[in-house]
Amino acid sequence: MSFTSRREMLFVYVVRDANPNGDPLNSNHPRYDEETEQVLVSDVRIKRTVRDQWLRDNKLVFVDGEPKTLKDRFAELKEKTKKNTGREVMAECLDTRLFGVTFALGKEAFSWTGPVQFKWGRSLHAVTVDFVQGTSAFATDGKKGEDKQQRSFRNEYKVPFAMISVYGIANQFASERTGASDEDLDALRGALWQGTENLITRSKNEHMPVFYLEIIYKPGFAGKIGSLDEKITLLDAQGALLSRDTGRALRSVSQCKLNINPLLGSLETFSPHIERVIVKRNNDLVVAGLEELRNMGLDIAEE
Amino acid sequence: MTLVFEIASNLAMFRKGYTTTSMISYPFLTPTAAAGVIAAIVGIDNGAGEKADAAAYWQKFNGTQVAISVRAPLAWYLTAVNLIKFKNGNGDMREHIQPKHQFIKNPRYRVYVRGGDLYRELKARLERNECVFTPYLGVAYAIADISYIGEFAEEETTACPVAVNTIMPLAEGLALDINKSGAVFKEHVPLVQDTERSFIKSVPVLYSGRAATEAIYIKEKGSLELSMVGGEQVAWFEAWSG
Numbered sequence: 001m002s003f004t005s006r007r008e009m010l011f012v013y014v015v016r017d018a019n020p021n022g023d024p025l026n027s028n029h030p031r032y033d034e035e036t037e038q039v040l041v042s043d044v045r046i047k048r049t050v051r052d053q054w055l056r057d058n059k060l061v062f063v064d065g066e067p068k069t070l071k072d073r074f075a076e077l078k079e080k081t082k083k084n085t086g087r088e089v090m091a092e093c094l095d096t097r098l099f100g101v102t103f104a105l106g107k108e109a110f111s112w113t114g115p116v117q118f119k120w121g122r123s124l125h126a127v128t129v130d131f132v133q134g135t136s137a138f139a140t141d142g143k144k145g146e147d148k149q150q151r152s153f154r155n156e157y158k159v160p161f162a163m164i165s166v167y168g169i170a171n172q173f174a175s176e177r178t179g180a181s182d183e184d185l186d187a188l189r190g191a192l193w194q195g196t197e198n199l200i201t202r203s204k205n206e207h208m209p210v211f212y213l214e215i216i217y218k219p220g221f222a223g224k225i226g227s228l229d230e231k232i233t234l235l236d237a238q239g240a241l242l243s244r245d246t247g248r249a250l251r252s253v254s255q256c257k258l259n260i261n262p263l264l265g266s267l268e269t270f271s272p273h274i275e276r277v278i279v280k281r282n283n284d285l286v287v288a289g290l291e292e293l294r295n296m297g298l299d300i301a302e303e
Numbered sequence: 304m305t306l307v308f309e310i311a312s313n314l315a316m317f318r319k320g321y322t323t324t325s326m327i328s329y330p331f332l333t334p335t336a337a338a339g340v341i342a343a344i345v346g347i348d349n350g351a352g353e354k355a356d357a358a359a360y361w362q363k364f365n366g367t368q369v370a371i372s373v374r375a376p377l378a379w380y381l382t383a384v385n386l387i388k389f390k391n392g393n394g395d396m397r398e399h400i401q402p403k404h405q406f407i408k409n410p411r412y413r414v415y416v417r418g419g420d421l422y423r424e425l426k427a428r429l430e431r432n433e434c435v436f437t438p439y440l441g442v443a444y445a446i447a448d449i450s451y452i453g454e455f456a457e458e459e460t461t462a463c464p465v466a467v468n469t470i471m472p473l474a475e476g477l478a479l480d481i482n483k484s485g486a487v488f489k490e491h492v493p494l495v496q497d498t499e500r501s502f503i504k505s506v507p508v509l510y511s512g513r514a515a516t517e518a519i520y521i522k523e524k525g526s527l528e529l530s531m532v533g534g535e536q537v538a539w540f541e542a543w544s545g
Contacts, residue, residue, distance in 0.1 A: 024401035025383035033380065033408070042384055043444035063387070100443075102355060111351035117437055119446045120314060169446060171437045177352045222346075222433040226448035227312075 002175035003115075003182045004219040005275060009168040009189075010228040010263075012124075012211040013196050014253060017158050019203045020121075021045040029157050030129055033122075037244065039129075039162050041121035046166055050188060051095050053195030059187065062093040062101065070105055086110070090178075097180040098170075098188060115174035116188065119227075121166035124234040125247030125256075130158050156203065161251045163210070163258075167229035173222075189214060193280065211258055211287060212280040212303075221273040231263040235288060253284045261289035267296065274298055304417065305532045306426055307452040309374065310340060311411035315440035315447075316404060320493070320502065325403040328441065330377055330515060331470060332412045333492045334506075334540045336441055337369050341416065344449065345424045346435025350498075358500045364543040367419030368528075372469040372535070375411035376514035382406070410440060415469070415537050417457065426454060453533070460529040460536060466518035467529065471538040473507040476525020483520035486512025494540060506540065 021041040022028030031040035054061050060080065064073070074089065081092040086108040090096040100114025132155070139151045170185055192212070199207040215225070225231070234242055235257045242256070250256055267274070280303040281287060294300060310332070317329040317336050332340075342349070342360035350357035383401040416425060428434065429451040438447045464480060470492075471477075479487060487509050495504040511517040518536075521527075528539040 023382050024385055025381070025403055031382055035378075035408075040382075044384060044386070104355060109355040110353060111355040113349075113351070113436070113443065117439070117443050117446055119312075119444055122313065167446065169437055173346060173435050174437070177348075222428075222435055223431065224434065227446075 001181050002172065002179055003170070003185060004172050005182075006172050006217045006221055006224065007170040007185060008215045008217075008224055008226075008228055009170070009192075010211075010213045010232070011166045011168070011192050011209070012232070012258060013164055013166075013207060013209045015159060015162045015164060016206045016208075016252075017160060018205055018207065019157055020159060020162055020164060022157070022203070027155070027157075030127075030159055032127075032129065037126035037128075037248070038123045039127045039159060039164065040123075041164055041166070043118040043120055046118050046121060046192075047095070047099055049195040049199060050191040053191035053198060054094055054187065056198065057187075057191070059094045060092055062090065062096045074105055094184055094187060097175075097178045098184055100174075100178065112178050113174050115171045115178060115180045116168060116185075117171075118166055118168040119229065121164045122229065123162040123164050124232070124258075125163065125242050125250060126244045127159050127162045128248045130160060132156050132158055163234060163250075163253075163256070165229040165232060167227055169224060172219075189278070208282065209280075210253060210282040210285040212278070213260070213263075214278040215267070215270075215274055216276045216278070217270075217273050218275045223270070223273065225263075225266045225270055228263060231260075231266060233259045233262060235259050237286075239288065253282070257286045257288050259288040260293065264289055264292055264296070267293070267298065271296070271298060276301060278303060305455050305457045305530070305537075306416045306422070306429060307413060307455060307533060308416075308429055309411060309413050309450045309452060310438065310440065310447045311375070311409075311450075312440045312445045312447040313409055314380070314442075314445045315407040315410040316445065317407075317441040324400070326405060328405045328407060329492055330407070330488075330490060331373050331510065332371050332410075332414070332440065334369055334371065335493045335496055337371055337414050338364060338367075338543070340414070340438055340447075340449075341367070341369075341421065341425060343436040343438045344428050344434045345421055346428075354499075356500045357498065358496055359498050361496060361498045361543075363421055365420055366542055366544075367421055368417050368539050368542040370415040370469045370537045370539050372413045372415075372537075373411075373510065373515040374413050375409055376516055378408040380406045380408045406445075407440075413452070413469075415532055415539075417539075418542060455533040457530040457532045457537075460524070460531055463524050464520060464522045465524070465529070465536050466520050467538050468518050468535040469538050471509045471519055471521075472527065472540055473509055474525045474527035476523060477521060477527055478523035478525070479509075480520035480522050484511065485517065487519055488512045488515075495543065
């Protein structure tokens with residue numbers, strides 16, 4: 001059963017002393033826009049966070065991140081789902097229903113555009129990147145006949161602090177093909193938040209979700225506000241716009257305020273089409289405009 | 304009459320099909336990508352759910368003609384993306400590859416559309432700010448915003464010299480004023496595909512070497528189809544036959 005209402009999503013999270021998303025072309029330096037000094041996060045990274053959480057929740061996920069061939073993975077899923085064709089099996093997997101899939105195995109080749117698409121995430125302020133070196137834990141074996149053993153150095157990049165916003169959209173028409181449901185979208189919302197909390201690998205510690213806003217439109221509405229990530233700004237604790245320097249100097253959530261006021265005008269304009277707005281927030285984050293949002297007369301669910 | 308809309312995002316990549324591992328982009332929205340955007344707005348299913356390489360919307364473009372102008376200075380962003388290696392028939396997921404991606408930064412384009420069977424439906428959707436499928440610029444994660452500029456009467460341009468505001472197909476008999484244009488670059492862009500996404504036809508085009516946003520000055524227009532649309536000189540790609 002596909003979903004019938006279009007949704008738009010805005011997700012904001014914080015990265016401290018970690019690497020949000022390394023660029024393999026640049027020694028794993030965080031993806032970085034040198035002109036604006038913002039860090040970037042690919043959509044693939046965001047979807048990995050979500051998929052990992054679904055796997056923890058024992059949901060059926062096609063791209064499980066394990067090293068195995070497509071043939072093997074497909075065989076596993078056929079066994080699990082008791083289905084036969086690629087289309088049938090893919091319709092059972094939560095990630096392919098929501099994010100789409102290009103499937104080519106044997107004689108079956110098809111491509112589903114995912115109803116849910118994410119833009120690349122982007123920090124809301126200028127960010128500094130630190131290059132850190134350390135010694136590796138274990139020494140390498142000495143060469144033949146030599147006792148000498150050497151430890152090597154490891155290099156890594158970290159950002160001291162970055163608040164990153166991500167925009168996503170769920171398209172009801174594309175869900176007709178993949179069969180993505182409203183329950184699937186609820187599972188996505190949960191996994192974005194919890195999956196980010198659960199990013200506890202060495203390079204991803206610490207990641208914290210801080211704000212989430214989802215607009216659920218009325219059935220039949222085929223428009224969008226668009227680019228919600230560009231309709232919010234980050235202010236300093238006093239409420240002034242951040243300069244490049246103050247942006248770079250941010251080190252904690254308490255030093256800034258998320259300003260959703262620029263978004264409220266669009267919400268007002270689109271209010272006849274909006275069924276419900278879901279808001280979720282980390283209590284440490286001050287959100288300017290939240291009170292105004294609550295008083296707009298929209299159906300707001302705060303989780 | 305001509306419909307005019309703008310499409311913008313933070314990133315875009317219009318991949319050159321003949322580049323192998325590295326994903327190199329055309330410097331602007333190609334006519335084929337504009338066709339995809341129009342199909343997304345009016346909601347024509349590409350049929351890829353049945354056959355992976357289908358582009359069924361090409362049947363619907365009979366008589367449609369487009370022109371494209373670049374509205375934001377051309378800037379590039381180069382990075383690599385970690386992908387599953389998906390090369391052979393049995394799709395080995397063990398290996399990952401990090402192909403280089405060449406993106407256009409903060410792109411914005413103006414698209415002009417006239418004629419064809421889709422015109423009325425496109426106009427209705429644009430007027431209601433609707434887009435049936437999610438619009439993007441070349442790759443699905445470059446989700447784009449569309450803003451409708453309006454519908455304009457067009458007036459055929461016959462007298463030269465003029466300053467052309469769009470990307471310009473290289474027509475027979477065209478004469479440039481290179482001094483006034485400053486710098487002009489040439490690119491070959493795909494114009495026509497078939498319903499199986501096979502390449503049918505490309506055209507050589509000229510665009511301003513000054514950040515791709517400036518006008519190109521011409522002395523003679525030759526066989527170029529040129530119109531005045533809402534105060535701008537617009538050079539049309541040939542109509543699709545569908």
